[in-house]
Amino acid sequence: MRHWLLWAPLLVFAGIVALVAMEMHQPSDRTVFSHMVGRDLPRFDLAPLLDDKPGINAALYRRGKPRLVNIFASWCVPCAAEAPQLADLAARGVPIDAVAVRDTPGDVRTFLNRWGDPYARLGSDPKGRVQLALGSSGVPETFVIDGQGKIVEQHVGPIREEDIPGILKALEDAR
């Protein structure tokens, strides 16, 4: 066997280690991000699901004030886990709108009664079309929309306590 060939396994291994080390030190959410971040909201209009809450549409997000869009479902357990953090954000005066994916009025009512209701508006997305149009791959996900209808940030998965400062900052920057 040639001499230099003996060092090949070590080189391959060093490459793997470098790759993994690089991956580990990136401040990365290892999640599927929407290609829509940085772009304008697609046109959509979601009908209300509950009698006492208006639905949502794209025009709502061009009124100059940033808002959050929270994609959730009553059948989703992590969505219940992020409820306290959403309540916290709502208490700080952040307007939060909900896209209820594949849901029924009764189930959503039960969910909100049980876990609290942080939402200003709530639109029904019975087939998940708007969810897909936003580039969301699951529930829960939360989008920060600036006042001009542009998606400026996406949070994938439940919002944890430590995520709140980042979301507040994104809202502040979008102002």
Added chain:
Amino acid sequence: MIAEAGLAILWLAASLALLQCALAITGIRFNRDDIMAAVRPVAVVQGVLTLFAMAALIALFARSDMSVLLVAENSHSMKPLLYKIAGAWGNHEGSMLLWVTILGISGAAIAIFEWRLDRRTVIATLGAQGLIALGFFAFLLLSSNPFARIWPPPADGRGLNPLLQDPGLAFHPPTLYFGYVGLSVAFSFAVGALVTREVGPAFARAMRPWILGAWLFLTLGITAGSYWAYYELGWGGWWFWDPVENASLMPWLAATALLHSVNVLATRDGLRAWTIMLAVVAFSMSMIGTFLVRSGILTSVHSFAVDPARGSFLLVLLAIYIGGALALFAARIGTVRQGNTFDPVSREAGLVLNNLLLSVILGIVLIGTLYPLVAQAMGVQLSVGKPFFDKTVGPVALLLMIALAAGPMLRWRRDDARLLMRRMALPAGAALATLTALLFLTAGAGALPLTGLALAAGLALASVAPLWGRNLRRMPLFTWGMVIAHLGVAVAVTGMASEAAFTRERLVALRLGQSVDVGPYRVAFTGVKPQVGKNWSAIGGVLTARRGGGTAVLNPQRRYFSDPVTTTNESAILTAFDGQLYTVLGERNADGRWQLRLWWKPLVTLIWLGGGMIALGGLLSLIGRVTREWRTERRRRRVAAGMI
């Protein structure tokens, strides 16, 4: 008290690992017999101490001592005792402690039982073992202390993931760990042999039982893990090419190759460098696999939070051990005398072909598993899934089956190609006949599964060929092991191919009283009933499956766990002689109908039966090898003592 004692014992064991390593290095460097003599006892005491530390952790979990952080986070006083105990290793810290415990016991076992190999190689091996153990002790003590206290203690623990409350899974991680650590022993032997340059049959014989044992546990672990995923996850599949599965498959592939090349080294003193290389690669694969899974780098969407400090620590350990061993290999292997050579048509050549094909599969799996990371480094998000692996691994695996059929028919050193053709005629004929019959009888099934079935038929015949014309009572146990393991491959492939080619699936929404046909069964949806377990409640569907004159009742459930809040699907499976009926209860639609997923999977059970046969073959070989070594050793000692 128990926690503090456990921690103290852990520190003591760590310092002994350091001592073991230091003694081995100085003893070998200065060639001092008196220093080398101290290494074995230190290794034994270190092994016993780690065992005590693990026992302390298990005691804490069994007593539900919630003042210990690890217990509070991973256990619950309401949990059944079995799962309390399994909880001791069902978490990061505990599993690391289990790892060093098994490592310590293996070191002690080498120190006590390994007397045939030349002394310096054994001491160097124990030194390498001490060095590996030292790294993991440092990891435990500095960043993952399993005995840390919490104050004030919580009223009760935070439970265990209900998905993990399963007897199969309670024993799944330890099984894989036995496998991984067994490979670490082979790795240490390889390092020891590189240090002393003593690579030869004696070294191969010393290493072989550890490889066999490790391979046996890995086979069992993968087979059991596959069955667990099959019945617990409720997707009806038995292998998903998930990074976690690949992490256990890669060391198995390397160990399978190693297992065969070590036989060439032991029998014919060939493949010296290659065997050493494989021993290093096999352990590297288990470390890289464990690291990728544990560090959470590869689990994609909505993954767990990961502590980057721990990940970096593990990565540094990995780089030192594997990088060090590979560098030692590159620097030293040129000075190891070349072993025997052989003809292109010979048992050795067959085993080399087997090794190459296994290495190709290993390379494909490694690339497929790491490719998302490469893409991510370039800013692209993607995942590599089942279609890629099925298309690439499948054809190579079929080639491997041909090599597997031919290998045992070849003679060592030199054989005649024409004779081989003659011996292969019957299996090849059987494979062709099967293929022809299948092509006539079945329409629309894929080429890959049908070829798999045909080759399985040929392989089944070829694998029992070593039994022909031999006195079965005098045949050594390890030959039986080989025959059964190879036959197991044919059986498993039959199951895989049949499942891939002939599965029938129905996704339906039924009202009570309605029926649906799937495969040979007519399944009636006869009722739903609430059910309650110790920490869950469930809605259970009642399905009556009818086939011919017989009926059976299946009870798939949707389970709701309270702490933490989780829903799981419990599939219900009906096993018949020719396959399984697999049923999952889904959600209730708004109109009152229930979603049901039903599969008929012909011969699917053969997959795990085959896996079990492969493991059984490994066990028989292990027993056969160890008893034979033990007998020759006893005879040698008697001769040496002048008794004969």
